[in-house]
Amino acid sequence: MGVSKVQFGVFAVVVVMYTAMLLPTSARAQSPAPAPAPAASDGTSIDQGIAYVLMLIALILTYLIH
Structure with missing residues (x-):
């Protein structure tokens, strides 16, 4: 039995x-x-942030006017 384990x-x-x-x-x-490597900011994220802020302002103005 020990031989089979060795084999x-x-x-x-x-x-x-x-x-x-x-x-x-x-x-x-x-x-x-x-x-x-992460690339330096090419301005697209800044442009997108400005667009989000302008859309939020437009949404708030639309809500206040109606």
């Missing part, structure tokens, strides 16, 4: 080593590309 352990080690040899090293070494 199974050796078999498992051989299978793991064989699988590791079959995998290409470049596939294991590749990592995903890093995310790009």
Whole structure:
């Protein structure tokens, strides 16, 4: 009974080593590309903020007039 456990352990080690040899090293070494650095503000977020404020003012004025 002890021999079968040893044989199974050796078999498992051989299978793991064989699988590791079959995998290409470049596939294991590749990592995903890093995310790009955040760009400096190009003004679109500022324009969008101004548009939201103007729309809020228009909504409040419309509510007060009616």
